[in-house]
Amino acid sequence: MRTDQTRMRVLLAALAALALTLGVAACGSSDDSTTSGSTESGEAGAIQSNPENGKVSLTIGSKNFPEQEILGEIYAQALTAAGYKVKSALNLGSETVALKAVKSGQISGYPEYASTALTSFFGLEPEEVPSDANEAWEKANEEFEKENLQAFEPTPFASANAVGTTKETAEKYGLKTVSDLEGVSEELSLYGSPECRQRIDCLAGLEKLYGLKFKSFTPVDIGLRYTVLEKGQADLSILFTTDPQLSAESDKFVILEDDKEVFPAGNVIFVTAKKVAEEAGPDYEKTILQVQEGLDLKVVQELDARVELEKETPKEAAKAYLESAGYVG
């Protein structure tokens, strides 16, 4: 149940986006930038279209869940505005598939979480992932360069796995941090993605580094992570810190603080092949960095909310973001 305040905010954002598009259609101006309380105002300025870029074809990929698809759409639409010929492939199933696609040239690039890159690709333990966004990016970039790949600078927001539960369960067992689950977890069922069981940044990490044993673990599709909590099937569920439900439905769901830092937070870095970046010219990196400046945690949560809760398409959400932030007219 959303509070009236949130509903108002959401309605305002939608109305503002609508007004903008109508206003733009009517008089062609593109400088309106204030809309909902949470999107950045357009100090960044509009993206300029460069006819030189029309010679370059890019394919922007992303993994196949809403937050990634929104990011992919934002980059794809921004690059189109900059004059590139852009196709999108927002359906890559996992980070290994996505990386393969970049290396083989099937896609030009995709947004990856720095923490995922460091642990999945480069074998770091979760505790070794730097908590500073720039450090993490630099470390990842060092490794990417060895493979003729490149990662652009990070987004303002970071996302991490989190152990989540309903407010009732948290209150019943006095749960504020993950460590609070000690002694209690044996009575609780945990639900997560099928690969969570063995991942060190998921269940395997909870077992090894927190020493927790759960009553059971059930694999479910990521899209069901809140459904299983709501239905009472799951006592605990693996959620993401950028999930819109955490702010929109904060009276229902809570996440437990990761006090032992088993779930590394990752800012998004755009991964691409060096060759692609060279051929595409300076506007490639410039546009991507420009357009992600406005992506702080609140904005991303709102964008996620539009797609996951209000059932907008990632394309629409991305468009609304670009227009309200003034990058695209």
Added chain:
Amino acid sequence: MIGHLPLASFTGAIEFIFSPQESNVTGGKKVGGFDKSMELLVKHLEVTVLALAIALLIALPLGLYLGHRGKGEQLAVGLGNAGRAIPELAVIALVAVLIGVGLPNVAPVLAILGIPPILNNAYVGVSQVDRVTVDAARGIGMSETAIIRKVELPIAIPTVMGGIRSAAIAILATATIAPLAGVESLGDFILNRNVYGENGLLAGAILVALLALTIEGSLALLQRRLTSDGLKVKTA
């Protein structure tokens, strides 16, 4: 480390099935191996057999009865065709959201996949038994159920078993996506690229294929056994 993403190879997949392999995301713990492969294979079989049993329970008596009466052809054949068009993943997702996840919810959804071929073939098999034979049986005083059991079904065995085999294979193949709704199966190897890698993916596919061949073979043997000798006579 990044170069450690091997292309799938047949030998790599066989290695994966028999001995645990390194994985990038498990913090050092190995994945795969014989125990795990067998564990998932058994779980895969469990959900397949359960779903098949449900499908048989619903569709077989219904199909035999309708075929015997010669009624409901539209139903049987129509369901058969419509059933093949069901988007399983969508139905599983829908059930997961509306009702819940786990074996009690996934098995019936998989059973839905198996009902059309069983129903269709049971109907066709029985209804195509020569009416003269059936009349003769009636003539010597057999009850209707006895006719189904002792005359129509034995003659219809090849067709009926064909339907059951189709159903079994369809269910087995689709059980691969069961991990998305709380039921572990060989699909685990296939869905979790990050954990099991390319070799795990191929290994999962190989195991599912092997399982399918085994089930198909066993059911074919069963069919042979059940088909009375008189029906096995081949004309020159």
